[in-house]
Amino acid sequence: MPDTHDYILLGVIAAGTAATRFLPFLLFPAGRKKPRWLLRLSNVLPSAAIAMLVVYCLKGIYFTKPQGFLPELIALVVVSLLHLWKRQPLLSIGGGTICYMILVQQVF
Amino acid sequence: MRTTNKVKVLKKAFIDTLPILVAFIILGIGFGVLMSDAGYPLFFVFLMSAFIYAGSMQFVAVSLLASKVTPLTALLMTFLVNARHIFYGLSLLERYKDTGKAKPYLIFGLTDETYSLVCSKPHATDDNRTAYYFTVTLLNHLYWIAGGIIGNVLGNVIPFNSKGIDFSMTALFMVIFLEQWKQTKNHTPALIGIAATVVSRIVFGPDHFLVIAMVIIAAGLLLLLQLRKENEDYA
Numbered sequence: 001m002p003d004t005h006d007y008i009l010l011g012v013i014a015a016g017t018a019a020t021r022f023l024p025f026l027l028f029p030a031g032r033k034k035p036r037w038l039l040r041l042s043n044v045l046p047s048a049a050i051a052m053l054v055v056y057c058l059k060g061i062y063f064t065k066p067q068g069f070l071p072e073l074i075a076l077v078v079v080s081l082l083h084l085w086k087r088q089p090l091l092s093i094g095g096g097t098i099c100y101m102i103l104v105q106q107v108f
Numbered sequence: 109m110r111t112t113n114k115v116k117v118l119k120k121a122f123i124d125t126l127p128i129l130v131a132f133i134i135l136g137i138g139f140g141v142l143m144s145d146a147g148y149p150l151f152f153v154f155l156m157s158a159f160i161y162a163g164s165m166q167f168v169a170v171s172l173l174a175s176k177v178t179p180l181t182a183l184l185m186t187f188l189v190n191a192r193h194i195f196y197g198l199s200l201l202e203r204y205k206d207t208g209k210a211k212p213y214l215i216f217g218l219t220d221e222t223y224s225l226v227c228s229k230p231h232a233t234d235d236n237r238t239a240y241y242f243t244v245t246l247l248n249h250l251y252w253i254a255g256g257i258i259g260n261v262l263g264n265v266i267p268f269n270s271k272g273i274d275f276s277m278t279a280l281f282m283v284i285f286l287e288q289w290k291q292t293k294n295h296t297p298a299l300i301g302i303a304a305t306v307v308s309r310i311v312f313g314p315d316h317f318l319v320i321a322m323v324i325i326a327a328g329l330l331l332l333l334q335l336r337k338e339n340e341d342y343a
Contacts, residue, residue, distance in 0.1 A: 002152045005176060010152075012179045013169050014159040016186030017193075021218045022196030030205045038198070040273040040333045041326075044297035045199040048325050049303030050285050052192070052318075053220055057278035059314045072278070079279045080286060089283050093127040096279040101272035 068108035075100035117236050121243035128221045129251045131276040135163055136255015137262075142170050144260045157256040161217060161249060164190050191319045196223040203227070210242045217245035219252075221280065228284045300328040 001012075028034050062068035079096030086092070136157065143153045160166055168189055172182050196218050203226065204214055222245050229240075289298060308321035 002148060005146075006152070006173055008179055009169070009173055009177070009182050010156060010160070012182045013165065013172070013186050014156075017160050017162045017165055017190050018216060018258075020187065020190040020193040020198060021215050024194055024201060025204070025215055026213075028201055030201075034201065037330065037333065039202070041329055042199045042201055042295075043335075044329050044333070045195055047288050047292060047295075047297040048301030048329060049192070049195045049199060049236045050224060050227070050281060050288055050296045052195075052321060052325060053224065053281045054278065054285050055302060055305035055309065055321075056192075056318060057281060059309055059317070071272075072135045072275075075275060075279070078284055079282045083283055083286050089280075090126055092283050093276055093279040096282070097273060097276040100275035100279075101270075104272040105269055 070099055071103040071108055074103060111233045113236060117239045117243055121240055121247055124244065125223055125244055125247045125251070125281050127276055128225075128248050131274065131280070132163075132221075132248065132251035133255040133258065134270055134273045135277075136252050136257075137259030139163075139166055139170075140256040140259020140261070142167070142259075143256070146170055146174055148173075150257065150260050154253065155255045157253045158249075161252060162190060163252070181328060188316070188319060190323060192220075195322060195325075196227075199227060204241070205324070205327075206311075207238045207241065210238055214245055215240055217249050219248060221277070222248050224281055224284045228287055291341060296332055297329060301325055304328060 028038060058072055061072050075096045078099045079092050082095045083089070083092035138151055139157070143156075156166055156169065159170065165186060168185060169182075172185060177185075197215065200218070201225070204211055207214055225244055226241055229243070289295060292298075304316070304324040305321040308317040308324065311317070312320055
């Protein structure tokens with residue numbers, strides 16, 4: 001059973017997580033005029049942030065053994081080719097994931 | 109809003125969130141199983157998924173709870189793991205500007221997956237926009253809570269080998285990356301994002317590189333914008 005300390009940690013982690021999400025909106029409230037650099041930054045930030053997320057997902061790969069990076073590399077190529085071909089997100093994501101699962105379960 | 113519109117928005121949001129449904133149920137189950145192994149009951153798992161609602165942070169939280177760290181340690185760890193959310197908020201300031209009563213919930217539910225879907229859509233201004241953002245955020249939240257509950261109740265009884273299914277998140281981000289690449293003419297911001305994160309990962313290792321990557325990205329983008337502005341001044 002969770003004790004008081006567990007509930008305190010739950011509250012702290014929930015509040016801390018919410019703080020990281022609310023911070024930009026509190027710093028730059030909707031009513032006030034935003035500085036120009038911020039508007040320019042918010043235009044280019046999504047491209048960089050998504051690129052960062054892709055690399056972040058691959059943080060566990062290593063190059064000392066083939067199984068350390070080949071499943072990810074092959075599956076990402078499959079995702080990209082499927083997507084450039086049909087441009088159907090569900091197909092690209094589903095196909096790439098099934099490919100990755102076969103690779104890590106059966107091949108490597 | 110008319111009912112037909114509501115159905116249309118719900119249908120679109122459901123189709124767009126399908127990959128997240130699959131991944132959140134599976135990842136949520138993983139979290140629920142971990143918590144059940146650590147001896148935590150269903151309602152505590154529910155509280156965590158409902159009120160923390162941050163996948164990677166909740167996995168970290170399992171070990172924070174187990175080692176009974178001080179609240180201050182937990183808070184610092186939370187900032188470190190979740191610092192990337194600041195980028196999401198900064199890029200959605202305009203998009204979430206006129207979302208009215210839904211706004212606090214939209215911000216509360218700003219996970220990696222919800223962010224990637226919201227920012228992959230063109231900046232529409234129609235009436236359905238807020239309803240779409242809200243529905244996407246709510247559906248993802250519900251998937252995540254459901255996964256945690258299923259995992260906690262059923263424990264390790266998963267009928268098939270799900271190893272590797274978490275790759276669906278990587279695939280989702282890759283697809284959105286490709287879409288953004290096609291939609292934008294200038295690819296320098298995306299390349300800065302890749303380069304900064306790869307270099308930080310190599311130099312600082314897999315555990316603490318993200319905050320450093322964010323600082324480099326922010327500095328790089330601001331420098332890029334400054335250079336572009338100077339070029340405009342010359343032209």
